[in-house]
Amino acid sequence: MFQRRYISFSVYALCILSTCYLIPICSCVKDLVLAGIFPITGKGGWAGGVGCYPAAQLALEHVNNHSGLLPGYHLTMHYNDSECEPGKGITILYDLLYNEPQKIMLLGPGCSTVTTTIAEAAKMWNLVVMSYGSSSPALSDRRRFTTFFRTHPSANLNNPAYIQLFKHYGWQKINIIQEAEEVFVSSVENLERLCKQNKIEVVTRQSFLKDPAEAVRNLNRSDARIIVGLFYEKPARLVFCEAYKNNLYGKRVVWLIIGWYADNWYEVDPDKDPDVNCTKEELKEALEGHLTAESLIRNSNNVSTLSGRTTEQFFNELGSRLTTKPTETPGYVEAPLAYDAVWAIALAFNRSIQELAKYGKLLEDFTYSDEFTSQVIYNATQNTEFEGVSGRVSFTSEGDRIAQTQIEQMQDGHYKILGYYDPDIDVINWENGRPRDRWIGGKPPRHETLKYPQFRIVERFLFWSMVTLAGFGIVLAICCLIFNFTHRMRRLIQLSHPNINNLMLFGIVLCLISVILLGLDKAFDTLITNERFYMLCQARAWILMTGFTLSYGSMFSKIWNVHRLSTYAKKESKREARRSAGRGSFRNNTSFAEIRTFSSLVQTQKVESWQLYIVVIALLVVDILILALWAGIHPMDLAPYKFPPEKATDTDEDIEYEPVLWQCASPHDTIWMGVIFAYKGLFLIFGLFLAYETRSVKIKELNDSRFVGMSIYNVVILCIITAPVSLIISRQHNAKFAFVALSIMFCSFLSMGLIFVPKIIEIYRRKTEHSDSKKLEDSIPSREEEEKYQKLLGENEELKKQIQEKEEKIKMLQGRIKDRASERARLTLEYQKSKEAEQNVSSSSPKQAETSGENMVVPDRVEQKRHSDSALPSSTGA
Numbered sequence: 001m002f003q004r005r006y007i008s009f010s011v012y013a014l015c016i017l018s019t020c021y022l023i024p025i026c027s028c029v030k031d032l033v034l035a036g037i038f039p040i041t042g043k044g045g046w047a048g049g050v051g052c053y054p055a056a057q058l059a060l061e062h063v064n065n066h067s068g069l070l071p072g073y074h075l076t077m078h079y080n081d082s083e084c085e086p087g088k089g090i091t092i093l094y095d096l097l098y099n100e101p102q103k104i105m106l107l108g109p110g111c112s113t114v115t116t117t118i119a120e121a122a123k124m125w126n127l128v129v130m131s132y133g134s135s136s137p138a139l140s141d142r143r144r145f146t147t148f149f150r151t152h153p154s155a156n157l158n159n160p161a162y163i164q165l166f167k168h169y170g171w172q173k174i175n176i177i178q179e180a181e182e183v184f185v186s187s188v189e190n191l192e193r194l195c196k197q198n199k200i201e202v203v204t205r206q207s208f209l210k211d212p213a214e215a216v217r218n219l220n221r222s223d224a225r226i227i228v229g230l231f232y233e234k235p236a237r238l239v240f241c242e243a244y245k246n247n248l249y250g251k252r253v254v255w256l257i258i259g260w261y262a263d264n265w266y267e268v269d270p271d272k273d274p275d276v277n278c279t280k281e282e283l284k285e286a287l288e289g290h291l292t293a294e295s296l297i298r299n300s301n302n303v304s305t306l307s308g309r310t311t312e313q314f315f316n317e318l319g320s321r322l323t324t325k326p327t328e329t330p331g332y333v334e335a336p337l338a339y340d341a342v343w344a345i346a347l348a349f350n351r352s353i354q355e356l357a358k359y360g361k362l363l364e365d366f367t368y369s370d371e372f373t374s375q376v377i378y379n380a381t382q383n384t385e386f387e388g389v390s391g392r393v394s395f396t397s398e399g400d401r402i403a404q405t406q407i408e409q410m411q412d413g414h415y416k417i418l419g420y421y422d423p424d425i426d427v428i429n430w431e432n433g434r435p436r437d438r439w440i441g442g443k444p445p446r447h448e449t450l451k452y453p454q455f456r457i458v459e460r461f462l463f464w465s466m467v468t469l470a471g472f473g474i475v476l477a478i479c480c481l482i483f484n485f486t487h488r489m490r491r492l493i494q495l496s497h498p499n500i501n502n503l504m505l506f507g508i509v510l511c512l513i514s515v516i517l518l519g520l521d522k523a524f525d526t527l528i529t530n531e532r533f534y535m536l537c538q539a540r541a542w543i544l545m546t547g548f549t550l551s552y553g554s555m556f557s558k559i560w561n562v563h564r565l566s567t568y569a570k571k572e573s574k575r576e577a578r579r580s581a582g583r584g585s586f587r588n589n590t591s592f593a594e595i596r597t598f599s600s601l602v603q604t605q606k607v608e609s610w611q612l613y614i615v616v617i618a619l620l621v622v623d624i625l626i627l628a629l630w631a632g633i634h635p636m637d638l639a640p641y642k643f644p645p646e647k648a649t650d651t652d653e654d655i656e657y658e659p660v661l662w663q664c665a666s667p668h669d670t671i672w673m674g675v676i677f678a679y680k681g682l683f684l685i686f687g688l689f690l691a692y693e694t695r696s697v698k699i700k701e702l703n704d705s706r707f708v709g710m711s712i713y714n715v716v717i718l719c720i721i722t723a724p725v726s727l728i729i730s731r732q733h734n735a736k737f738a739f740v741a742l743s744i745m746f747c748s749f750l751s752m753g754l755i756f757v758p759k760i761i762e763i764y765r766r767k768t769e770h771s772d773s774k775k776l777e778d779s780i781p782s783r784e785e786e787e788k789y790q791k792l793l794g795e796n797e798e799l800k801k802q803i804q805e806k807e808e809k810i811k812m813l814q815g816r817i818k819d820r821a822s823e824r825a826r827l828t829l830e831y832q833k834s835k836e837a838e839q840n841v842s843s844s845s846p847k848q849a850e851t852s853g854e855n856m857v858v859p860d861r862v863e864q865k866r867h868s869d870s871a872l873p874s875s876t877g878a
């Protein structure tokens with residue numbers, strides 16, 4: 001009995017034992033398998049799997065050793081390397097999902113380019129994804145990535161930190177260079193939005209796919225100072241190599257880049273990265289002083305975390321598992337995130353197991369078509385919150401983490417923490433209360449080069465030389481005015497229409513004043529303030545234009561009248577010629593008579609002063625109309641023209657001088673200038689034509705018209721050259737001023753010389769010839785005498801013409817008389833011969849004499865003919 005009882009007890013005990021110990025070992029501990037994707041190798045992107053995979057393994061061990069977590073379960077992971085290549089990532093995802101065992105959740109992938117592809121597809125398998133190393137802000141889109149969570153903060157979290165840095169250093173203009181990946185594009189878009197809100201100008205935004213050379217050159221061209229760079233680690237080396245080559249670094253430039261590269265990321269072996277044509281030293285030089293911003297991904301409170309370890313302990317433990325130095329391990333910085341990601345999954349599973357138990361379901365029974373379990377896992381993950389080695393872990397509704405941003409600066413090739421940006425209060429908390437930043441030039445660079453205006457003013461020597469010459473010209477013009485006035489009673493002056501010459505002199509004075517106005521610039525800014533520049537512009541235009549019209553217009557009016565009168569005289573002379581031809585003049589004498597009549601006619605033409613004034617007044621009215629319309633519609637004002645800046649050579653500071661030229665301009669001034677040039681151009685060309693047409697015409701009442709014509713040639717040619725040349729050299733203020741001033745003065749001096757010097761010489765000559773001024777006056781014929789003389793000249797011409805005609809007629813009649821005389825001699829001879837023959841016949845036969853009775857009438861016929869001939873001269877009145 002005892003034996004039977006002993007046996008039954010043994011069986012019972014065995015059963016108990018097997019239930020308590022053997023069954024859990026064999027079938028009670030169930031595997032919960034994760035699919036793990038890590039970027040470990042690969043040529044570009046982020047190889048954070050090197051540091052993150054060991055951290056995840058460590059976390060799995062710690063989770064499985066944790067007594068209160070996942071009882072009866074063993075968390076395990078099947079993983080593969082994505083090489084940070086989206087294509088590769090998808091391939092390994094299929095491998096992981098379609099190979100046993102069933103995966104409950106996806107850990108990773110670890111780089112944004114792969115994550116965006118996989119996290120979007122994961123919902124097809126009802127897989128919840130927990131990423132430890134994806135910073136792309138695009139991943140915060142819940143509609144696109146419905147089952148996605150990450151322990152890595154979004155890159156957008158760093159942007160407010162950048163804004164605070166810009167504000168702190170007073171940078172209002174920034175430049176951006178980015179790698180053309182969605183992760184950086186979406187982050188830059190957010191940064192631009194924030195910049196706009198904070199009135200910070202994004203001057204340039206450069207992007208590149210593989211080679212950043214052109215983008216860096218563009219930054220250099222746009223004189224970038226504050227440059228935000230968003231790119232992966234390998235392109236970062238290329239960017240800074242280009243920055244080194246383009247001298248885009250140093251005391252004038254500051255770079256702000258991502259802070260999650262390995263600490264010595266620039267010290268790469270040239271054999272491993274042959275694309276980088278710069279040495280470590282060169283990269284270090286280019287990187288000195290740059291700032292980085294990265295989300296704070298370690299628990300800085302030095303508290304014990306869910307795993308029972310401090311962050312320090314975690315890193316110590318991790319370090320013992322790494323094969324490379326931490327500073328050389330990609331993903332070492334993000335390792336706490338991978339560690340916490342595993343813990344977050346474990347907590348979510350723990351919660352899910354309990355939740356599923358309520359529905360009689362088991363987590364390990366999850367399949368890719370099990371939407372219910374997937375939703376339970378999703379909800380559990382969403383509500384997960386714990387103290388991790390990377391800080392407090394919790395997820396927003398978008399699945400993002402909230403974190404502070406750490407700001408570092410490279411000093412002597414090492415990163416130094418400057419402070420932390422707290423997003424809750426939007427403030428940077430500087431380490432030890434103040435930013436311990438260090439700058440190459442001793443102070444932070446400015447967002448742009450300091451630009452000082454440097455006014456382009458006319459050379460003082462040139463200005464004063466021209467002013468002196470113009471002043472001399474004005475004095476000369478005044479002397480000519482005085483000369484005209486003092487000799488106004490002389491016929492020589494009277495016949496030159498002194499008043500119109502005075503008008504010309506007044507115009508010349510105005511033109512010479514405009515020379516002085518043209519030279520007034522910023523050098524006289526106490527005299528001409530910006531507000532008064534409007535008046536200066538108006539004064540320049542009005543004085544030069546009216547001065548030109550008065551001077552050139554006066555000459556033009558003279559030449560116009562000469563032409564008018566000569567045309568009239570020509571018509572008159574033709575009429576005269578026709579009239580005399582009608583009275584019986586011979587054709588071959590008409591031209592001779594006509595020329596003589598024209599010259600006499602033109603000489604005697606009278607010119608009234610009002611006929612000259614009317615032309616000048618008409619031209620002035622057109623001028624005033626154009627100028628008034630211009631001033632009324634598009635008034636001219638100060639329009640500073642800025643030349644390309646020039647580097648300051650007199651200082652070491654980042655200063656540029658910005659040459660500025662004061663100019664008068666108005667809206668649509670090209671149209672107005674076009675109108676004026678066209679009108680003045682026609683006026684000039686017409687004057688030239690008139691001067692040429694009347695080059696040999698002399699009118700007593702405009703005795704200086706030929707000199708006026710010469711003066712017009714000179715003015716027209718100079719104006720035609722000066723106007724376009726001054727437009728071409730309008731930016732070369734000295735050359736333009738010299739050219740325009742000399743042209744105006746040359747025209748003025750030459751016109752005064754041509755019109756007044758002959759008069760002065762003539763009067764001086766007459767004075768020296770006749771010391772007695774009375775005699776001198778007498779020697780000059782009076783106006784009435786002159787008219788009488790001209791009249792006599794005309795009559796004389798007429799008489800000469802008549803004499804000529806008569807002489808011709810006499811000549812012709814004499815010829816006829818001669819002919820008649822020879823005819824009569826011949827007839828007489830014939831008559832005598834016939835008479836002799838008759839006598840001979842009558843002496844020989846009376847009968848013969850009767851038959852030739854017809855010959856008896858011959859003497860009568862000869863006589864008759866003689867009578868008619870003798871009547872001819874009398875009938876013509878010879």
Ligand code: ABU
Nearest residue numbers: 111112133134135260
């Ligand atoms: N901290 C690494 C982020 C890498 C990525 O977002 O692709």
